[in-house]
Amino acid sequence: MIFPPKPVRLDTNENPFGPSPRAITAYFKTAMRLNRYPDYVEYREFISSRLALQPQEVLPTPGSDRGLQTLLQCLSKKYARIVIPSPAFLMYTRFSRLFFNRVEQPPSWLGRGWDAVFRLSGSDAILLLGSPNNPTGEVVEESTVRRFLEEFGMVIMDEAYAEYYGKSFVSFLRGFNNLVLVRTFSKAYGLAGLRSGYLLGESSVLREVERAMGPFDVPTPAVEASKAALEDEDWLRMVVESTSINRAYMVDELNRLDGVKTFDSKANYVPVYVEDAQRVFEKLLAENIRVRSVTSEWGGIEESFLRVTVGTMIELKWFLQALRRILAS
Numbered sequence: 001m002i003f004p005p006k007p008v009r010l011d012t013n014e015n016p017f018g019p020s021p022r023a024i025t026a027y028f029k030t031a032m033r034l035n036r037y038p039d040y041v042e043y044r045e046f047i048s049s050r051l052a053l054q055p056q057e058v059l060p061t062p063g064s065d066r067g068l069q070t071l072l073q074c075l076s077k078k079y080a081r082i083v084i085p086s087p088a089f090l091m092y093t094r095f096s097r098l099f100f101n102r103v104e105q106p107p108s109w110l111g112r113g114w115d116a117v118f119r120l121s122g123s124d125a126i127l128l129l130g131s132p133n134n135p136t137g138e139v140v141e142e143s144t145v146r147r148f149l150e151e152f153g154m155v156i157m158d159e160a161y162a163e164y165y166g167k168s169f170v171s172f173l174r175g176f177n178n179l180v181l182v183r184t185f186s187k188a189y190g191l192a193g194l195r196s197g198y199l200l201g202e203s204s205v206l207r208e209v210e211r212a213m214g215p216f217d218v219p220t221p222a223v224e225a226s227k228a229a230l231e232d233e234d235w236l237r238m239v240v241e242s243t244s245i246n247r248a249y250m251v252d253e254l255n256r257l258d259g260v261k262t263f264d265s266k267a268n269y270v271p272v273y274v275e276d277a278q279r280v281f282e283k284l285l286a287e288n289i290r291v292r293s294v295t296s297e298w299g300g301i302e303e304s305f306l307r308v309t310v311g312t313m314i315e316l317k318w319f320l321q322a323l324r325r326i327l328a329s
Contacts, residue, residue, distance in 0.1 A: 008318055010309040011290040012192075013134070013161070013269050017242060017312070019190035019225065020235035026228035027194075030221045038220040046227055047198060051170050056203035059210055062217040064160055064184035064197035067209070069095045071156065071180060071199060074208045075126055076100055079153055082126040085109060085117050086299030089134040089158070093299065096128070107300035109136045110263065114144060121151035130158035132165050135294045135307040137265025139165055149176045156180050161267035163188035164240055170200065177202040185222075187268065188239055189229040196222040243268045247310045253320050257327060268310045274327070277304040283326045289319050 009016075044055040051058075061067025072082070072095050081102035084092050087109055096103045106116035117127070127148055131140040140148075140157075148155050149172070159181050162168045172179055180201035186192040196218055199206055229236075251262050251270060263271040271294070274280050281293040292307040308319065 008289040008311065008315045010311050010315065010319060011292045011307075013187060013267070013309045014192050015188055015190035015239055015243075015268070016309075016315065017190065017239050020229050020232035022232045022235070023189070023191065023225040023229040027221050027225040030224050033220060036220065037216045038218060038223040040216075040218075040223075043223050043227065047230070050230060051200070053170070053173065053200065054203070057173065057200060057206065059199040059201075059206040060218045060223070061197045061199055061213070062222075063186060063195035064158065064182045065091055065095075066195070066213075066217070067197055067199045068092075068156070068158070068182050069098075070212050071182075071205075071209050072096060072126075072128075073099050074205075074212055075154060079126045080124045082128055083117060083120045083152070084299070085114075085127075085129045085133075087135055087294060087301050088128075088299060089130060090298060092128055092158075105299040107302075109133055109138055109300060111138075112300075118147075118151065121148075123153040125152050126154045126156060127152040128156045128158070130160065131169070132161040132265065132267035134158075134160070134267070135269070135292065135298060136263060136271055137161075137267045137269060138263075139167070139266050142169075145169060145172065149179055152178070154178045154180070156182065158182045160184045160187055163236060164243060164268050165266040166240070173200060173202075180205060185226045185229060188236060188243075189226070190239065191222070191225055191229060194222040194225055196226045243310050246313055246316055249313070250308070250310060250316050250320070253316075254323075257324065259327060260323075263305075270308050270310065272306040272308050273303065274306065274323075277306055280323070280326055281306060284319070284322055287322045289322050291319075 044058045048055045048058045076099035082096045082100045083104045085108035086105040108117050184197040254260050254262050261273040294307050295304045
């Protein structure tokens with residue numbers, strides 16, 4: 001087995017298989033049009049037509065993070081508090097604390113149920129969560145989401161990893177006007193370097209967000225590459241299927257190791273419990289293998305664990321070999 005020439009990057013949930021060749025071609029074809037701003041009208045029509053929505057229910061954003069941050073900024077004028085089931089993506093709380101005095105983080109993932117979340121419901125509150133959830137990889141059932149929408153003033157659902165799970169809550173936009181979905185091309189579509197994403201939701205909500213953003217925050221190369229990536233369904237299918245195969249292999253190998261426990265994940269990463277997770281994290285880093293250390297900063301953490309991205313087979317084998325050596329020592 002040949003050691004990868006660069007660090008084994010299993011810490012940022014990137015797609016290791018790369019973007020669609022069609023997306024790469026579309027990116028390069030924009031070189032002669034860099035003097036022109038992107039056409040968002042056509043872009044919104046393109047995305048909305050694929051989702052059976054109206055163009056005004058789609059808002060392009062420079063990555064999902066920037067879209068989420070601006071959305072929270074706008075919603076803070078109407079809602080008094082925000083509820084973030086935890087552990088959750090660190091940027092949820094970091095962004096929320098910029099705009100809300102009350103940021104509540106009930107422990108609710110890792111198989112603990114939703115009672116603590118429902119106790120904090122109310123029309124004055126926003127609920128922010130992901131499905132699949134980062135860092136646990138768990139998903140929310142449709143019946144639970146329906147109840148969330150009935151009991152909270154606004155629900156923001158981050159679907160950054162929805163392609164890996166194969167399910168989205170887009171259909172809920174037809175029945176609820178208090179739902180906003182956050183989408184990205186950074187994960188399964190392999191366009192993390194272009195910072196391309198979009199919001200889906202009620203037109204009046206998105207119109208407020210659009211006013212708070214720059215007029216052309218998503219550049220032409222990102223727009224054209226994103227469109228091509230959406231069209232190449234065969235490539236996306238290959239990425240999702242390859243990730244599923246590699247994830248199953250990694251989980252099976254990890255479960256064979258003494259003192260290691262995994263948590264079921266529907267995304268392209270796996271929560272891994274090991275004794276003294278921080279020490280294992282540091283030893284892996286010393287071997288040029290990067291994983292994510294999930295600590296109390298993420299909220300709702302009783303025991304620190306590692307979040308390991310599902311990489312290529314050679315990356316996973318190198319990670320597993322290193323982990324075996326570290327555990328043995």
